[in-house]
Each structure stands twice: as C-alpha cells, then as structure tokens.
Amino acid sequence: MTSTPDPIRVATIGDIDEGAALVVDGDVNGTGEDIAVFLSEGRYYAINDICTHQYASLAEGWVEDGAVECPVHSSRFSLCSGRALNLPATQPEPTHRVELRGEEIWLYPGVPSDCVEED
Numbered sequence: 086m087t088s089t090p091d092p093i094r095v096a097t098i099g100d101i102d103e104g105a106a107l108v109v110d111g112d113v114n115g116t117g118e119d120i121a122v123f124l125s126e127g128r129y130y131a132i133n134d135i136c137t138h139q140y141a142s143l144a145e146g147w148v149e150d151g152a153v154e155c156p157v158h159s160s161r162f163s164l165c166s167g168r169a170l171n172l173p174a175t176q177p178e179p180t181h182r183v184e185l186r187g188e189e190i191w192l193y194p195g196v197p198s199d200c201v202e203e204d
C-alpha cells in the first residue's frame with residue numbers, strides 16, 4: 086500500500102486572488118510534483134501544476150469557467166476533474182483534495198478531489 090503525505094495548511098482565505106493560483110512545491114507537499122491551488126468563482130481547487138502536454142506551469146495560465154488554460158499551447162484543464170478539455174494535451178492532471186477549516190486552506194496531497202463535474 087502506498088501512503089499519502091499528511092495534509093498541509095497552504096494559505097488562508099485572501100492569500101489567493103480570484104482566478105489565480107498558489108504553487109506548493111513538490112518537496113513541500115510530499116508528492117514530488119508541484120501542486121497548484123486555484124481559486125475560481127469562490128471555490129478552491131488543486132491540480133498538478135505542470136501541464137501534461139509539455140513543460141508549462143498551469144498556475145501561470147488563464148482561469149475561466151472552472152478551467153485553466155495552459156499558457157504555452159492553450160489546452161484547457163477542468164479544475165474540478167483535471168480532465169484535458171482540448172488538444173494538444175490529452176492526459177488529465179491529477180487532482181488533490183482541498184478543505185477549508187475556518188479561514189485556513191488545507192491541501193491533501195495525493196488524495197483525489199471529490200469534486201463532481203457538472204455537464
């Protein structure tokens with residue numbers, strides 16, 4: 086059985102602007118992969134930061150309608166499910182659970198989000 090890293094407090098409400106993201110370094114979050122925590126339409130999401138197509142930081146991308154657009158070749162990824170919504174990327178981003186505890190934003194690295202995508 087593989088163990089998942091402990092949850093970590095990554096920010097407090099107000100630290101991440103609407104439409105922006107905070108990157109939690111892979112060494113810090115324990116997965117070895119950088120994780121981006123996004124705020125979109127008042128809700129927090131976490132997916133891996135590096136695009137599954139080539140090398141780009143999704144935290145530097147454009148957030149709209151619950152998705153982030155890669156700044157390099159414009160693939161969009163669902164922040165809820167991590168699904169690649171258009172080419173050239175075809176592989177989804179791993180998602181991670183985010184929990185609010187009062188004003189604190191907690192990340193559960195390696196624990197998939199329970200977000201359910203609306204059609």
Ligand code: FES
Pocket residue numbers: 136137138139140141155156157158159160173174
């Ligand atoms: S690097 Fe992200 S779509 Fe190509």
